[in-house]
Amino acid sequence: MPSTNSCTTMPANCRVRPCATRSNGTTPSVGGHLWPNKGWLFDGASVNISRQTANLIFPFVSLLSFSSTNMSWFIRKDKGIQTPTEMKREAPDGLWYQCPNCKQVMHTREHKLNAYTCVHCNYHEKVGSDAYFSLLFDGNEFTELDENMISADPLGFTDTKRYPDRIRATVAKTGLKDAVRTAHGPMNGTEITVACMDFGFIGGSMGSVVGEKIARAIDYALANKTPFLMISRSGGARMMEAGFSLMQMAKTSAKLARLSEAGLPYVSLLTDPTTGGVTASYAMLGDFNIAEPGALIGFAGPRVIRETIGKDLPKGFQSAEFVLEHGFLDFIVDRKDLKDKLSSLLKMLN
Numbered sequence: 001m002p003s004t005n006s007c008t009t010m011p012a013n014c015r016v017r018p019c020a021t022r023s024n025g026t027t028p029s030v031g032g033h034l035w036p037n038k039g040w041l042f043d044g045a046s047v048n049i050s051r052q053t054a055n056l057i058f059p060f061v062s063l064l065s066f067s068s069t070n071m072s073w074f075i076r077k078d079k080g081i082q083t084p085t086e087m088k089r090e091a092p093d094g095l096w097y098q099c100p101n102c103k104q105v106m107h108t109r110e111h112k113l114n115a116y117t118c119v120h121c122n123y124h125e126k127v128g129s130d131a132y133f134s135l136l137f138d139g140n141e142f143t144e145l146d147e148n149m150i151s152a153d154p155l156g157f158t159d160t161k162r163y164p165d166r167i168r169a170t171v172a173k174t175g176l177k178d179a180v181r182t183a184h185g186p187m188n189g190t191e192i193t194v195a196c197m198d199f200g201f202i203g204g205s206m207g208s209v210v211g212e213k214i215a216r217a218i219d220y221a222l223a224n225k226t227p228f229l230m231i232s233r234s235g236g237a238r239m240m241e242a243g244f245s246l247m248q249m250a251k252t253s254a255k256l257a258r259l260s261e262a263g264l265p266y267v268s269l270l271t272d273p274t275t276g277g278v279t280a281s282y283a284m285l286g287d288f289n290i291a292e293p294g295a296l297i298g299f300a301g302p303r304v305i306r307e308t309i310g311k312d313l314p315k316g317f318q319s320a321e322f323v324l325e326h327g328f329l330d331f332i333v334d335r336k337d338l339k340d341k342l343s344s345l346l347k348m349l350n
């Protein structure tokens, strides 16, 4: 601040322009004072008081014009608030859940207690094997089968990255070894074998490990005479294993035929989405094919079909409800009732 703008009667940091009595002895024509601890400016630009009030106190202030240089000291020059990320205060992660369908917010705990379905619109959130195992097995007690089986790279396949690198990255990201987990344990007191797919692992794609784990789980069900439940959620065959993926369709189908010969029940639960080679093999081979509400079920996706037939598709095409209406499903089950409905169904079959 130039000394000519200082005031002899006011605090040293007064921003008067010009001041009532200048330190160099000259008399200003107009002016006012800023009292830093009171936070207002008298030379026309009011901060905490209106301009009209300022005019009453200092009739001469109207002579001053507002200029950007006068006002810039209390107007933010920089756009946006520069707060470092680590200083930002936010609600802890995972406390609230927003339904992607109805956009309503609910507590994560409430959502979990409701079997990961929306309490407002019953939207069934896409969940993985962890959630299904805890929903189905009594006290979340189960024994996992072949939990360390991991994919090889039989074709030396590379797309945007090498297949082994992609597997390694996905294992690190998801904590899963492949797109299916198999386990056995009690469900309402009855022993059952379950295979459940995880969409988070390369789109739930079916490669050699998926096929082999399902085949071995069926072997376990056969050896121990337990019913078999398959929970599918998949985009189809895994392209990085090409022909080897397609072989899994035949392998799992053959194993399921053996299960059928042994008179053991096989229930296939189709969840959102179940498409491609998975729909074309084990997902549709159940003694009972059941689905969750609103699940997308199909072979090719709607866009491919629309482009192929050159026609618009009917409303709700490929939804579980549409597929049920056209005779490809036995029933649709709400996830909250899944365990009890499966138990009564298996009781009936025994």
Ligand SMILES: [Zn+2]
Pocket: 099, 100, 101, 102, 103, 104, 118, 119, 120, 121, 122, 123
């Ligand atoms: Zn909802």
